[in-house]
Amino acid sequence: MKAFKKYYFLLMLFFSAAAFSQQTKERLPNIIYIYADDLGYAELGSYGQQKIKTPNLDRMAKEGMKFTQHYAPAPVCAPSRCMLMTGKHGGHSYIRGNYELGGFEDSTEGGQMPLPEGMYTLPRMLKNAGYTTALTGKWGLGMNTNSGSPLKHGFDYYYGYLDQKQAHNYYPTHLWENDKNIALNNPVITVHKRIDSATATDKEFNYFKGADYAPEKITAKAIGFIERNKDKPFFLYMPYTLPHLSLQVPDEYVQKYIGQFDEKPYYGQKGYASTKYPLSTYAAMITYLDDQVGIVMEKIKQLGLDKNTIIMFSSDNGATFSGGVDVNFFNSEDGLRGLKMDIYEGGIRVPFIARWPGKIAAGKTSDLISAQYDVMASLAELTNQKFTNTDGISFLPELLGNKVKQKKHAFLYFEYPEKGGQVAIRMGDWKAVRTNVRKQPNAAWQLFNLKTDRSETTDVANQNPALIKQFNAIQQKEHQCSHIMEWEFLDPKFDIKNRKE
16 A cells, blocks of 8 residues: 555656646747848738748748737847847837947957846846747847857857948858857958949959858857757747848859849949849848748757747848848838838838747737837746836737737837937827937927828828827937937937037
C-alpha cells in the first residue's frame, strides 16, 4: 500500500509538472518582430502592390491578421526604433530624430544618439518574463563604445549594423556581433560615389558589389539563434535594412525583374550607390526581404514551433524619395500623401501583419487605429507583465479576437523635429497636421477627414474651430521638453543665436 501511494504521488507529481510545463509554454510563446526599413504602405501584394512579388508576406497575411491603419511612430529610422523599443510617442521619446554622430568611413563610425543606460526597453521587459532575447539587423540607437550597445538594453545577443550610416552599404567591410567587429569579405567602397553617365561602364556599376551580402549573413545568424533556443521562449527582433537605399541586391534577384520595366540607369546623382537597373533592383530588394521572411517561417515550422510562435511584420516609416527609387512607378503609398520624413499619411502609415496559428484567426483585416508604440503594451499583456509607463495600448484583444473589448486610443500623437518641425494628431477619422513649426511657431493646423479624404488633399480646419481647440490642448499636454535643444521646436527654451556663454 505504501509503495502504491508512493507510486501514485510520483505519478501525480509527473503529470502536474507536465501540465505546468505545458501551461508555461502556452503562456510564453516565442515572439519574432520583423522590421522593414523604408517599406511603403502599398509595397506588398497583400496591400495592393501589383509589380513587386512578395509571396511569403502575402501568405503571412492570409494566415494571420492585416492592419490597415497602423502607424510608425516617426517618419524616419532612429526615433521609430526608439519608440518601438520604449513604448513612447514622439512627444515623450528620448530620441526624436536622426541625430548623427561620426561619418560614413569605417574609421569615423560613430552611430546615432545612444539610448542611456537603464532605460526600460521591450527586450528588458521580456527578459524579466523569462525570455532569451536577440537582435539581428540594424540597431541605430548607439554604439558598442557608448551607452547605446544593445547588450546594455536587454539583448542577450546581437548581430548586424550598429550605425545606420554604415547600413547605406549592403556590402560593408564588417558587421557587429556582441560588441565585436566581425570582418566580411567585401572591399572598401564609397557608397555615395557618383559615376559619369556619359562614360559609365559595367565595371563602374560593379564597383558597388561585394561577396558577402549583409542581409544574408543577418538571416543566417537569426536562424542560428532560433535553433539554439528552440526549447525555451525567445524574443527575436529582426530589423532588416531592406529596402532602404542603397540599391544593392544579389544579381540573381535583379534578373527576376529585368525586362519587365522600362528603366534607365541610375548614376548616383541623388546620392547612394549607382545601379544599371534601378526599378528592377528596388523590386528585387523587396522580394529578397520577402524571401528572408519565408526562411524564418519555414525554420519555425521545421522545428515544430509554428503554433507557439507569434510573428509580426512592419516598417519603420514610409517609402523613400531619392537615390534612384521611383515610388510613383510602384504606387508605393497607394495615393497616401507624403513619403519618408513627412508626417502626412505616406510617411507614417505602414503595413502591419501578425501571424500566430491557432491563436490569431486567418485572413482577418483590422482597421483598428494603432501604432508601434503599442507593441510593448501588447507584449506586456501577452506575457503577464505589468507595464504602465507607456503611451501605448495593448492591441492583443484585437489580435486574439477576445471577448474582452479592445480599448482604443483617444488619439495618436506624432512629433518630429526635422524637416522644419512637424506635429500630427490622429483622433478618430480626423487628422491634424502642423508643418514648418520651427520657423513659424504659430503655424496653423491643417485638418483632414481621413474617412472621406485619405490622401489629405482638402484642409477643413477653418470649418472646425472646436476641433482645432482640442488639438491645441492635446499638443500642449503631450509635449515634453526634449533633452537637447536641436529637437525642441514647440517650446524652445534656448535662443542659440543670442545665448550667453
